[in-house]
Each structure stands twice: as C-alpha cells, then as structure tokens.
Amino acid sequence: xxxxxxxxxxxxxxxxxFAGVANDPELGESMKKVNQLILFDYSESGPGCxxxxxxxxxxxxxxxxxxxxxxxxIMSLSADDAHLSWLNKLNPVMAITRKKIRVKGSATGLxxxxxxxxxxxxxxxxxxxxxxxxxxxxx
Amino acid sequence: xxxxxxxxININLSTRSIAIETLPEEWYRLYIGxxxxxxxxxxxxxxxxxxxxxxxxxxxxxxxxxAGLKLSGASRGSVAGCSPLTGHWGDSSCGxxxxxxxxxxxxxxxxxxxxxxxxxxxxIEGEQVTLLPAAQYWGRGxxxxxxxxxxxxxxxxxxxxxxxxxxxxxxxxxxxxxGQNAAGRAGFGALMGAKNLxxxxxxxxxxxxxxxDAEGYEILRGxxxxxxxxxxxxxxxxxxxxxxxxxxxxxxxxxxxxxxTSNFWEEAAEALNGxxxxxxxxxxxxxxxxxxxxxxxxxxVKEEPFAVPEGGGPEYETIVAFGTLLGSLDLAATCKASRxxxxxxxxxxxxxxxxxxxxxxxxxxxxxxxxxxxxALHWGDMTAVLDILLPAIVKKEGKLGALLAExxxxxxxxxxxxxxxxxxxxxxxxxxxxPRGGGYGLALTYAMSARGTCHxxxxxxxxxxxxxxxxxxxxEYILEPQSEKDKAAxxxxxxxxGAIENSACFxxxxxxxxxxxxxxxxxxxxxxYEWDAEEFLRAGRRIFYLKRLINGRxxxxxxxxxxxxxxxxxxxxxxxxxxxxxLEKMKARFYEIMKIDPESGLPTKAALxxxxxxxxLDKLTAECP
Numbered sequence: 001x002x003x004x005x006x007x008x009x010x011x012x013x014x015x016x017x018f019a020g021v022a023n024d025p026e027l028g029e030s031m032k033k034v035n036q037l038i039l040f041d042y043s044e045s046g047p048g049c050x051x052x053x054x055x056x057x058x059x060x061x062x063x064x065x066x067x068x069x070x071x072x073x074i075m076s077l078s079a080d081d082a083h084l085s086w087l088n089k090l091n092p093v094m095a096i097t098r099k100k101i102r103v104k105g106s107a108t109g110l111x112x113x114x115x116x117x118x119x120x121x122x123x124x125x126x127x128x129x130x131x132x133x134x135x136x137x138x139x
Numbered sequence: 140x141x142x143x144x145x146x147x148i149n150i151n152l153s154t155r156s157i158a159i160e161t162l163p164e165e166w167y168r169l170y171i172g173x174x175x176x177x178x179x180x181x182x183x184x185x186x187x188x189x190x191x192x193x194x195x196x197x198x199x200x201x202x203x204x205x206a207g208l209k210l211s212g213a214s215r216g217s218v219a220g221c222s223p224l225t226g227h228w229g230d231s232s233c234g235x236x237x238x239x240x241x242x243x244x245x246x247x248x249x250x251x252x253x254x255x256x257x258x259x260x261x262x263i264e265g266e267q268v269t270l271l272p273a274a275q276y277w278g279r280g281x282x283x284x285x286x287x288x289x290x291x292x293x294x295x296x297x298x299x300x301x302x303x304x305x306x307x308x309x310x311x312x313x314x315x316x317x318g319q320n321a322a323g324r325a326g327f328g329a330l331m332g333a334k335n336l337x338x339x340x341x342x343x344x345x346x347x348x349x350x351x352d353a354e355g356y357e358i359l360r361g362x363x364x365x366x367x368x369x370x371x372x373x374x375x376x377x378x379x380x381x382x383x384x385x386x387x388x389x390x391x392x393x394x395x396x397x398x399x400t401s402n403f404w405e406e407a408a409e410a411l412n413g414x415x416x417x418x419x420x421x422x423x424x425x426x427x428x429x430x431x432x433x434x435x436x437x438x439x440v441k442e443e444p445f446a447v448p449e450g451g452g453p454e455y456e457t458i459v460a461f462g463t464l465l466g467s468l469d470l471a472a473t474c475k476a477s478r479x480x481x482x483x484x485x486x487x488x489x490x491x492x493x494x495x496x497x498x499x500x501x502x503x504x505x506x507x508x509x510x511x512x513x514x515a516l517h518w519g520d521m522t523a524v525l526d527i528l529l530p531a532i533v534k535k536e537g538k539l540g541a542l543l544a545e546x547x548x549x550x551x552x553x554x555x556x557x558x559x560x561x562x563x564x565x566x567x568x569x570x571x572x573x574p575r576g577g578g579y580g581l582a583l584t585y586a587m588s589a590r591g592t593c594h595x596x597x598x599x600x601x602x603x604x605x606x607x608x609x610x611x612x613x614x615e616y617i618l619e620p621q622s623e624k625d626k627a628a629x630x631x632x633x634x635x636x637g638a639i640e641n642s643a644c645f646x647x648x649x650x651x652x653x654x655x656x657x658x659x660x661x662x663x664x665x666x667x668y669e670w671d672a673e674e675f676l677r678a679g680r681r682i683f684y685l686k687r688l689i690n691g692r693x694x695x696x697x698x699x700x701x702x703x704x705x706x707x708x709x710x711x712x713x714x715x716x717x718x719x720x721x722l723e724k725m726k727a728r729f730y731e732i733m734k735i736d737p738e739s740g741l742p743t744k745a746a747l748x749x750x751x752x753x754x755x756l757d758k759l760t761a762e763c764p
Contacts, residue, residue, distance in 0.1 A: 094605025094617065096371055103371045108378055108414055115390035115408070 003083045003136050007046025010079035011064045013124075014040070014051050016131055017086055018062040020123040027123070030116055031055050034109030036072035045079035055109075073105035088121035089138050141351040142204040142666035143167050143247050147180075148268055150261060152334050153194055153253030157268050162247075168668060169751070172203040172247065174230035175642030175682035177219035178689060180250060181228070182755065187692040191223040192308070192333040194254035200241070200299065200339065201248035203644030204666050207239035207348060210360050211367040212649020214239050214428040216248075217641065218299075222325035222590065223333075224310045224489065224546050225566035227693040228686050229325030229590045232641060233299070234427040235316045240297040243343030255335035262292065265344035273337040278303060280482035281315040282450070284338065292340050300338035301328040302484025304533045308332055309544040311489035311568075315481055319435060319451030320427070323486040325567060325590055326546075351667030359660050366652045368431035372606065376434040376648055377424065379413030381455040386412045391620070392576020392715025396463045397518055398495035399562045399569075399705050402576045403713025410468040411458050420474055422449050432648055438474050444522060445471040453477035453487075459571035460491025465498065466518025475525055483533040489546055490532065492568035494524060496547040496561050497539075505556040512537045559704040565695070567591025569702075575710035578603030578620035579720035582707075583630050583729060584637075586700045586722060589686035595647055597637025602629055609636075611655040612672050621718050627728035634733075635679030642682055680733070681750040684742040687735070688755050697740035700726060 004010045021027045034055045042049040052067035054060075061068075077085070081100050084090040092114060095101040103110075125137050145167070149158045162176075170179040177199040189196050197220045205213035216238030222229025241248070244263050251261070255270070258277035262269045276284045281302045288298050298316065305312035305328030312328030313321045331337075350356050367373055375383045385408065388394040392402035409415065420440055426433030436452030453461070453473045461476035462468065480487045494516075500506035501516035508515070514527060531540030542550045548566045551558040562569040564585055569592040574582035580599045588596040601607045603620050614632050616625050639658070640650055653661075655672050662668040662675070670678070690699075702722060710718035730737045734746035747753045 091605045091617075094608075097606050097608060106378060107371055107375050108383070111375065111384055111386055112414070114387050 001045055001078075002080045004045070004079055007042070007049035007079060010042060010045065010049060010083065011051060013128060013131060013133055013136070014082060014086065015062060015064055016127040017120070017124045018051070018053055020127045021120065022060055024119070024123060027116060027119060028060055030113060031060055032058055034112060036106070036109045037067055037069055038109070039067045039071040039074045040082065041074055041076040042079040042082050044076070049079055071105065073103070073107065073109065076102040076104075083136065084138065086120060086124045087138055088117045092117075140164050140167070141349055143172060143202075144242065144245050146246050148246055148249040148263070150249060150251050150268070150270070151253040152251065152255040152259065152270070152336060155270055157270065159268075167204070167666070169678070170682055170685070171639065171642035171678060173201050173217040173642040173644040174219050174232070175638060175685070177201040177217055177230065177248070178228070178682065178685045181220065182685060182689055182758070185221070185689070189221070191221045191226055192330060194334070195252055196221055196330060196333075198251040198327060198330050198334065198336075199248060200251075202238045202242055203642060205643060205645065205661065207242040207346070208356070208360065208665065209429045211364050211430045211432060212646035213644070214430060215644040215646055216241070217644055218314055218322040218327045220327065220330060221693075222327070222567070223329040224326035225591055227565065227695055228689045229327070229567075230641065231313070231322040231324045231327060232595065232644065233314065233316055233320050233322035234646060235320035236297045236428045237299050237316050237341060238644060239428050240341040240343050242348065243346045244341055249339070251334060251336065254333065258335050258337055260338040260340060261336065263339070263341045264292075265342075276300075276337045277306060281484055282318045282482050285318050288338060288340055293342055296340050296342040298338045298340045300484075301331045301336075302482060302533075304483045304485040305329055305332035306337075307533065307535050307544075309485055309533060309535060310546045310549065311486045311493070312484050313486045315484050319481060321481065321486070323488065324593070326486070326489075328484050350665050352664040355660075356664035359657070359664055363653065363657060364431060367649045370652050372648065372651055373432045376432050379417050380436045380452070381434050382411065382413035382416060382453075382458050384413070385455060385458065388572070388577070390714060392710055392713045392718065393572050394459055394463055394576075395562070395569075395571060395573045396712075397466045398464065398499045398560065399573060400499070401712045402573055402710045402715035402718075404463050404468075405713075406468055407463045411462045411470055411473070413455075415470060416452065416458070419470065420452065427646070430646070430649065434648060440471045440474045442471065445469065445475040445525070447475045447478045450478055451481060456571050457487040457491070460487050461521070461524070464491050464495045464571065465521070465524060467521050469521055472521035472525065476521075476529070479525060479529055483529070485533060488570050489568040490529070492562060493532075493543050493547040493550060494528060496551070496557065497543055499560055500554070500557045503557070505554065510542070510554070511539045514539065561703050562705050563592055564588070564702050564706075565591035565699055567593065569706065570594040572600055573710070573715065574706075574720060575718040576620075576713070576715035578618070579623050579725065580618065580626035580630055580633075582702060582720045582722055583626055583725040584633060586702055586726065587630065587634060587729065589683075589690055592702070595637075596641065597630075597633040598640070598647060598650070599630060599633045599637075601647065601651065602633055606651060609655055612676070621715070623721055623725050627725050627732055630725070630729055631732045632676070634683045635676045638679040638682035639675070677750050680746075681752055684747060684750060684752065685755065687741060691739065691741045695740060697730070697735075697737045700740055
C-alpha cells in the first residue's frame, strides 16, 4: 500500500472520518437520507479491511468488519484508492469506469452523496490531522 | 449484403410513386447507416437551393445495421434531411420499436419527397408499401392517433407520426413514435406536416435477417447484453431514469437555470431528480425493444393543477427544459409538459428553450405586452406556460404563438432583439447541459456539431465526466471538466465515435459498455466488415466530414462553429461561478487535428483523401459559387 502501513491504519482513519461526519449536522442528515446499509470493502488491501455504514430507518451507525446484515450497496476498492476518494482526489465516475471501484447494489444513495464529497474531504483532512496522520494528506 | 437489407423505399407523395431501390453496398461500408447513410443519400441527391419545407425536400428515415438484432441499445433509427428549424443539415434519433419493425419488413429506410394532395399515411406491411388517406387522423394528438392506428392496422403495428404542431408547421415540431419516443430535434415534424404526411406505419410479417456470422454474433450479443444490463450506469438509469443524476449536474453547474443566466439552483437537486420522480409519480418502467436498461418512465400525477393520467413520463432534458430553465421546481409541471409536448408533437428542448428566451425577453422589456397579446411571462409561471403559451405555439396562434413557433433564433431575428441571449448554435437550441459546469469540451463539440448544439452527436459529455475511455486506441485522457487541456484531442476522437454511434443508431447509454473491439466484432459478425480500429475511426471521421460538406453547400462556414454570447459568458453560481471557456483556442486546435480549414469550416483535401472521399470535395467546389 502506498498510503497505509497496514490495513488497520486505514480502518482507523476512515472510521474516524465517519465519526467526524456524524458530528456535522448537514452531512449527518444527508447520510441518513441515503437510508442504506453500505459496505466499503477494502479487503483487497488486507483481511478484515472493511467498513460499514448503516443509515437505514434514520440510524447513523458505522463500524469495521462484517456489516450487521446484507448490505444494500457494496463498494469494493483498495484502501489506497479509498484514501484518495475520501480526500476528493479520485473522480468516482472515472474510477468506476476504469474498474478501480466495483459497485454492487443500488447506487441511488451514492448519487445523493456525491456532491457532498468536497465537504467530506475537509472533515477527512481534519480527522487525519487529529490522528497524527497529516503526512497522508494529498494536495 | 449481410446485416443491412440493402433496400430502401423511395416515395414521391406528389406523384404517388413508390419505388424500391437497392443502394450500392459501398455506401453502407463507407457511411454505415442511420444519419451517415442518410447524409450520403442527401449529398448525392439533395437540391441545396430548396426551401426546407418545399415539396421536393427530402425526408429520410434510416436504420442502422443492428436494428432488430435483439441487442440492448440497438433499436434506434434516424430521421434526417434539411432541418426546417435551422435551414441546413439536420438529423435526429429515435428509440422504441419502429426501426426493428422496418428492418423486419425488409427495408433499411425510406426517402420521402413530394407533397400529398390530401392528408396521407404510408403503410408498410411486409414488403407491401401503400399510400393511404389519413384525414381521420389529421388534427389529432399523437396519443389518440396512435390508438386509432393500432385499431386500424393491428396492435403490433408501429408508427412514426406527427401531432398538430407538425401539421401546423411549428419549426421545432418532432416525430413521435408510440406516444413517448421522439425523433425530437431539428423540426422534422414540420417537414412531415408540409408533405401532408401524418404517419408512417410499419408491420412486419416475418423476422428474418441474414448476418455475416450468425453464430459469432449470438455469442457476442449474449456477452454484450449481459454487460450492458449489469453496468452500474444501467442500473441507475433503470431505477430512476435519465434524470437519476440530475443531482450531480446541479452541483457541478451542468444544469442551466433561467435561460442560462445561472448555473446553480440547489433546491432543484432534490425537487427535480429522478429519485423524486420515482417516489412521487412513477407507476412503471419501460424501454426500447430488446433493451435491458429500460430508462423510460410511465408516470401519473393525481394532484392539480398539473394532473396527468398514467402515461409516458419526462426524461432529463424535459425536466430541465420545463423546470429550472423556466425558473420552476415543479416536477408535476414537467410531467404535464412532457405529455402535452409529446401529444402535440413538439421537441421539449427547443420548446422549453424558446419559452425561456421569451421569458427573459419579457423581463428585459424586449418583448412587450403588445407582442404577447397581453400575456405576462414570468419565471416559474407554469400555469401560463402549459395552459396558454404551449397551446398557442402548437397552433401558431396569435402574434406570440406564431413568433415562438419559429424557434428562439428566428424569433429573436424577427423581434430584432435578444439574439445575444438565445442559447443555440447554428439555430438549434442547446440541450440541458451547460458546458461551463459540465465541461469545456462539450462547448467545443456543441460548436462543431453539424446539426447545431447537440449533446448526443458524440460522447463528449460522458468522456468529460470520466464515464468513457478507450484504452485500446490509447485514449486514456484524464480530463478536468473546467479546462481546455486536451479537449480538442479528445473531441477529435469523440466526434468520430459519435458519428459511428449515430450511424449505427446505437444508444449512448448502452454504448458505454461497448469497447472498440466490441464495435469491430459487431461490424464483423453482422455485416462482415473486417475493420481494424483505424478503419473504424476513419468511417466515423468520414461521416463527420460529410455532414460538414453538406453544411458547406448551404453556405455555412467556420464562423458558424460558434456559440451565442449567453453560452460564452462566465458561469454564474456554484461550481461554475466565473467559469469561462476559450472556444477559439479549442477550435483552432480541433481544426488543426481534424485538418479542417478554419475559414471555410470544410475538411481539407488531405483530410478527405485520408478518409477515401476526395471526390466529395470536388462536388462541393463544382456546385458552390
């Protein structure tokens, strides 16, 4: 991996991001509107390297590893590309077209979230700084 | 001949003569089919001095080589000729069921000339072609006329027809198929109306086709259908229709607002997107024959003031043209607009754009109450638009209806004001993608499109999004939408690919999954063409050049490859705020790459020789002053 020393580091940073999103009123509400159980499957970068977000029925829960049920949407990509995408440095349409991101399930929720990626990236940068991972920010 | 039938029908409505013609096989190999083959016929036989609505004017319906072959995306057909709206080359594509049915009858297309003495229809039943009176259908909307035709010709008959707008000569009248599919652009409904031709009805008796390699095609078809159906974009389109990603367009500044005066209206993202349409009004999904994507919508709006019974729903272009472009966020109004436009037979893009222009003209005082017959035109007043203005345009009623029925460019010319704030190129109103937000390359291909501003002339819109790349030919640009970098080079490939898509009559949504090797395999198994990628792209360039040569015969030149000041002004709001593209820079590079003379706008002899069509320039030189 280019950006992570191991998969656990990636999980720590990205679950930190989802915690940060929860604390942002606008993004938190936007996430709830997605109303899906989404699995971000980064396991190609290491066993157990996966994060789920559950926004079904007004919830906002997230965690690492196996999701609490059958996901409505699975996005499979490398932990490095996940890092770039949360930093808004990876065009998601292009990544999907070039098979860097494989999507299974309904992408309706993602379309709603795509315009928020810029704001998500700001939170992600802040989370990386708080975690002492500032060196991982790609400008 | 394999794949194509090789046969077209020539019909002269004035003399009532009907003749079956076998076209030279070479023309198919050079110009593929659809709008490309139509352009070749037009170039060979057209009279370029004619008024677009003159009886002698040609109206061409033309299939692609894959029509009827049970492949997702391949059931489209082209309508082409001299556009009544723009006065030069025009072509328009229509999905649905007509093209396969015509193919099953044993024909690739029909060329209609002349003017019938009375309202008429052309019936093609198997190989039997008949001209019939159609007074009982004249004056009726396309929904009712479709129903009546099915009662008369059988429910499995398929028709292309005009509504009252075409009968009345509205310059952006379209041709409607099955009440919902449209050969929408360039005003061919007006040409059909001028010919006193209400409909073309086809009904096949068999479904036999000869392919170069039927077994190979079946394997390829299975693979392609699977990939097209499983693609993420297909599932998004299936789930929420062509407006599924309107939300992304709003935030990128791609969705024009109030006659292109703004690039951002955040509330539209929720109010008008495909998910909202699904949740509020969708009753079922439908699509073109054999297509697994099924992007078309059937909707019902129960609440007034814009209630519409269950029927065809709006696509993205209509939702924006009768939504943000007119200053409205009323999704129900777009459903009603879609229904009324289809029933009347008007292009929703040109119609919405012309009304948007009129609203701005009224706001500026360029269009007065005297001009409007006392009607006040205000942004977002959809009751006035749907109850008063649209019917007036369809009937060309009153000063305002007659003025707007000419389209925005001609309306501005007649008014003597407001040409600068029309949104069009070469007289064709721009579709609902604003290049200041969507991508500067789109501005270039808008300007270069032979028929005028067009987002489906080529796949540039998708290329700039990142949704297309062609590694097999080294086309791997990573493009920044709001930049001129690499756009001319990308456009040079895009226009060739677009020419092939529109000549093969292939849907751009399905084509996203078709690679260059897939295309080569399609042409090989269906038609027996042993093309490599270079020969394939050469065919695309050839067709692109041919349409420019035709426009040259109408007097168009490099200066017509332009966009209006409104479209070239800096973007306003959101991501596109201040965005301004350098069209001249992109044009200069594009001309250079494509070997087009900047002044005449025509391909050079070297360019034509590269494509094996040097003789076409000689014809132009001989016939032009």
